[in-house]
Amino acid sequence: MFGEHPGTPSGSRPDPARVLEEIKRLAVELLGAVPNGLYAPVEQQLHESSLRAGSGRHIEMQALLKLRQQSATYVMRFRQQIAQGFDDFRSLRIRSRGDLPLSLVAENQLAFHLAGQQLADAIESRYATPLQAMSLRLDKLAESLQMQASSNPIGAGRLAGAFIETYRDAQLPHDLQPLMFRAYEQELARVLGELYSRVNGLLGSAGYGVGVAQGPRPVPENVVVTRRDQEHDLVPVRERPRVEDPAVAAEIAQLRRQLHAWREQAPPHSDEQTQGTMPRRELRMEEIVSVASLLQPESPDVFVRALSGEGGKLSEAIRIRLRDGARRLGHSPEQTRLSAEHDDAIDLVGLLFESLFQSYALLDHARRLYGRLVMPYVKVAMKDQGLFVKREHPARRLLDAITEACEGNCAATAQDRELIERCAAVSQRIVADYNEDLAVFEMAHAELEALLQQHRLRVELQESRAAKATFGRERLNEARTQADSVLGYMFHEPITPEVGAFLSQPWRHHLVQTLLRDGSGSTRHNETLALGDALLDADRLARSGRDGRKLADRLIALEAAIVSCLASSGLDEDSARQGLAELVRALAYPDTQRGPQPLPVSNDEDAAGDDAAVWLAGGTDTIEHDPEVAARMRRLLPGEWLRLLDPAGQALAVKVAWISPLTGRFLLVNRRGLRVLVASAAELSALAQSGRLQVGAERAPTDEAMRHLRDKLAKAA
Structure with missing residues (x-):
């Protein structure tokens, strides 16, 4: 030193x-x-x-x-x-x-x-x-x-x-x-x-x-x-990119074995195709690092196209660029080749970046940002393949922070735009400053992490708002269900259409409001139920036509309650009294046509939005599902991460933000704290059985991407 x-x-x-x-x-x-x-x-x-x-x-x-x-x-x-x-x-x-x-x-x-x-x-x-x-x-x-x-x-x-x-x-x-x-x-x-x-x-x-x-x-x-x-004594003459921890070394060895098995089933890459019969020497570490350093500040367009799926595999694009850079530095591709370790590093970097885009909702404007980082990460992997197994690796932690900032970020707000701009600046700094010293990644991560802390506070606030809004809708739907149950009981006998209209509209609305504000069994709730029963008695009395004086006294006694009920629906005093007059006029004639009344149809846009978000017909526990899987879903806790595929097949990282104490439904939000899905355990079970929901996703994006990468390699192995 x-x-x-x-x-x-x-x-x-x-x-x-x-x-x-x-x-x-x-x-x-x-x-x-x-x-x-x-x-x-x-x-x-x-x-x-x-x-x-x-x-x-x-x-x-x-x-x-x-x-x-x-x-x-x-x-x-x-x-x-x-x-x-x-x-x-x-x-x-x-x-x-x-x-x-x-x-x-x-x-x-x-x-x-x-x-x-x-x-x-x-x-x-x-x-x-x-x-x-x-x-x-x-x-x-x-x-x-x-x-x-x-x-x-x-x-x-x-x-x-x-x-x-x-x-x-x-x-x-x-x-x-x-x-x-x-x-x-x-x-x-x-x-x-x-x-x-x-x-x-x-x-x-x-x-x-x-x-x-x-x-x-x-x-x-x-x-x-x-x-x-x-x-x-020991003098460190030259450090070599090896991992000392036996557990880490074994993990890297296992990863490389899976990679080799996967590579055997894939078409040969361009470097293998151009090998010919002449023996070629392996490029030394300092030579390949020099080539990568030459290419690091150059345009990342070829990597951006590969990440978009239009330019072939990313690893192949990396090899083509490295071969071109080696030629420019005087290393003929006909006489030199990559070592096995370098080949593995290139494949793993390519698969890691591709896995990030497959596992997370990274939008188009993020591709150039990630494309710019490809060559610096190739340099890191060449010297230290611990990048792929060490969660605390500085370059890996920076990639986590960038992905957290970019996932699902469409730059709709000033804060989101600031995150994107800061990530772009960080990637440019890595390109400009990284020269085999990982401290550059640490400093970049610390800078971005400070901004992400503010972002996480906003996300927590957004999650809280989403939970409160969801709970409010559930309470509203529960109150409407109770009100409709009462109406169903009331409408079992023929009644005057005007009485039916009053009960199904202003009275139902008033009943829902008392349930929400005062709760079931409260004084106002009991008074509202008593008003409905009294109107039904009045209608029966009018239908008999025997005692007009008694009917008049009954309606006079109900006047204040009826006007108050109409006023709670937004009518002013004059309109409320006009509504009362129409009700009295209808009850004044015994021979008024009476019949069964239809139950009201809910026009709940929020509930319709929920059904669309759930992506399941019915949205109830009556759907077909595995009870054991549903039981596993019920054990989910707030803060757990899952992976969800939307109808378009886009992978989303979602978190259990809240569990309803009323219905037991789960509120799932994305990394921006926005509601993605509200579903019951049975609905989540059905999604899991259809392959659209994965429980136990990793919190850190790179951890999840590496798990996705290992799964891909394990299938080949």
Whole structure:
């Protein structure tokens, strides 16, 4: 990193403060994304636990959803804790017992701190050798800074303390705490090996650690070591794009095996067709990266056409461009070829971008934005295929943020247009600035994430409005159903048409309003029902023609209630009294023609809109469905993501935003918080059986796209 060998005299060492800052930058870069990787495995464990127990983990799920909604805050807080460790190292704020914060804690927090202590012990045990070496080197670094030896800023205790401080006020349920710690330990295992190896190598190359007796140590895969290096220390001469975590390496190997099986069934690509009989050498990594860098700022039109389906496969378009770029740099395609690793990277990038457009509602104006990113992502994949398996990879997180901003975004509002414009600016910056340093992706993601936080707040407000509007319509429909039930009972006998018209229109409207405002069984509700019964009695009395005085007294007694009922329908006092006069006139003649009255027909545009959104005839639980699938649908929780195909076959990412306490129907919204579907469990079951609904979609767009990609490859394998 700095060019000095460990044997270099201390006087010619690089500035120790700069060495410490470089370690700090490296630690924040590798550890900063750890909190984002906690939620998916915890959610999976909660889901499996609820299936085994036969009951939902609603409290834990709700708490986890709240953590996810505030994930950016926790990431920033965690990064600050990591950075603070280095500030403490320099300012000598030494903490006892390996950096775990010591203070009086509430009883409900005691288990949290004990779990942190156990985590620190586990890290110390697992990484004892590199931690011991690092501690000795940091002591020498502190001596160079004319400081007393301090605690390791990325030691076991410090990492456990950073987690505790980050989630101190998160109000985690008791059963959720151990799951979060376990996920944190697993996420740390993904990066600590690489981090400790690189920090030790960096300190060694800067001249710290001379004479440290450690015995033989395993050589990290991404470091080339000379014999002299082995006698003294590890010097990172040249990093190679390998993954150190065995689990990640195994996942990449499995992905490549599936890719090879899929490729055997596909037509040969152009590079294979032009191979001929002459042997060709493989392009070296630096050569292919130079070619990609040459092409990076050029027009992405060929990739845009491929993403639109008009220009063939995207991977083939990438190979054609790379072959043309190689020719321009003097590498003849007749004498050179891509290595197997490079070929795999190209196919995976092509399939990933195509999968994003197949899995999400990305509109036409987004294609150029994504097309511009193709070549930078090819460069990333060439050097680090962890892009395809590491959820916390900076380039992958940026792709998630861009997709979240662009999906279903037709730029209808000023805020949506700002998102699109910011994504376009971010893509242009990646093209201009990316030169094998992933920090460019991190900075671009941080910038876009800040804007997305504001967007998510608007989405939450939009979801709340959609839920309230849906609940309001359901209450209205329920009130109308109750009113029509009462009318059906009233209309079982012949009545005067004017009485029937009054009951089916102003009186029904008044009854619905009292149900909505005052509720069933309220005083106003009972008074409205009594008015309807009194009018029926009056009609029966008029039909008998025996006692006109009694009928007149009855109508006079009902006058105020009838006028009030008519007024609630929007009539002024004069019109209401005119309506009353017409009703009295009709009842004045015993021989008025009477007969059965038709029930009113609802003209509910909102309900019709719901039926159109549901895309199912009837929209009720009477449709054919699998009861077991419907039971699975009833276990859906707010915040869960699904994939839905609309009638045109367009894939949509939808979220369960709300479950009606009245009907049990599910409100599904898109990433903009707009209502997509309101349906019952039976209707969702029917959609799932027809292949138009997929439960358990990934929250992160790239995760879902990779799952779609793996499914495609697995079918071939």
